[in-house]
Amino acid sequence: MPRYARQRSSTGIYHVMVRGNERKSIFIDDDNKERIIDTLREKKRKNEFELYGYCIMDNHAHFLIKEETDTIDRIMKRIGISYAKYYNQKHRRIGHVFQDRFKSEEVEDENYLLAVLRYIHNNPEKAHICKRENYKWSSYNIYINGILDRELLSTHTILSILSNNQSEAIRLFKEYSQQASDVEFIDEDDIKDEFIDEKKIRDFVFNYLYINEISFSKLKEFENRGQRDKLIIALKDEFNLSTRKIGEAIGINRETIRKVLESFR
Template sequence: MTRRAREMAETGVYHIMLRGNERKSILASDGEKQFFLDCIRGKQNETNFSLYAYCLMDNHVHLLINIQDNELASIMKGIATRYAFFYNNRHNRVGHVFQDRFKSEPIEDERYLLAAVRYIHNNPVKAGMVSNPEDYRWSSYWAYIQPELFGEEWIDSASILGIIALDRKSAIEEFIRFSKDVVEETFIDIEEKSGIKTLDEGGCILREYLKQEGLPITIKEIKENQELRQKAIVFLRANTQLSQRKIAILLGIDKSIVEKVKL
């Protein structure tokens, strides 16, 4: 079967999504996330393009970029290849790190551009990892709401804020309000929860995740360690369709413990 031709943007602006091969957490640690950002910056130094927004999740990445006059495939290949070499070397493995080729969708107008920024920054909220976008470390959100402290030249938040208002302070205030609007927006994404509904399936994906993280893999150790327990609960709620009751049964804990974990 031939691949479907990639839809090109007249504006040069694209929403990009890369996911880990076989749904694996290829950006599980802070060090891995930081290196992926370094890969973006390195490619940006080689090839001039604007980065409007990003969000790094454990098993996938969202980017919003303006490639200007450059080749999209070349930019993404450079980023992905450098990271894959680092990841395979770090984990003493060979093979594909990312699943298939990256996904992309063209952004052709300012309304859709603003909506894409909001969607990307709210990815951790959608996944149940945090309650608000400002609570998540690995996105470009803080480069917008406190550009003096967190903004970096390689993140072009000024262009987006300039669409909202000419006055920087007013633009940031409106951006914060806009970012928290509850809107059902449709963009490229992945099936985070992948239909996992049974205890057996939940146990399998949890053991795989803990193994990748280098953590104890027994339920007893998870049950007795509050930090591990919280990590397991957050992972199961974000990556499966298990109810809170089933998660409690799987971990051998009371349902109230699952309910108290803040996402």
């Protein structure tokens, strides 16, 4: 499968997921989970990024990160190398710890920022482990208990979206966290895209552009927006692709694709 260029976020904010190689558990015990959190704290001290949220599961982890002095690719590379070295030494093993590249999606507005964080915190409930407030290895309790851990987490950015009054913001945060959502996120995309025929997608896009006399490079231009939107809908209808895979196929960011799909519902 070809390796696509990562879509860039105009806000510098990304929802990132890392998974254990061959989907194996790489955050096996409390020490492992504590270590990845300590690694985040260590790297954040160098002002490489802001961290808005996290959830560490046994075989994968979610992070909500804003680039500061470095790019998301370099940030995640350093985090990954540091943890992999620790993990291999501790468990007396060699080889890859993480599965391929990390997954990421751009976060372009405040509504999606809140939705992503809610999704990250709901991972333990989705996995039928425990309620979000009973899970030790996510940032949820840091938010709802008003804990100040500026070396690790930047909670003010999220809470200030809801209210300038901290108590009211925390109340609204709890309320929002309990609401249902039908938005697709990274790991749902993983499952949906697992058996996709890449050649069929490329041929479909090429034929569409040829018939409509549009070059790939001009698909993003304003005057071709209507044709772009029709292609997005066609890819969804024909292959039931995730927003991530549509974005990779035509070089359009996920947030734009999400808005187009929602407008055609």
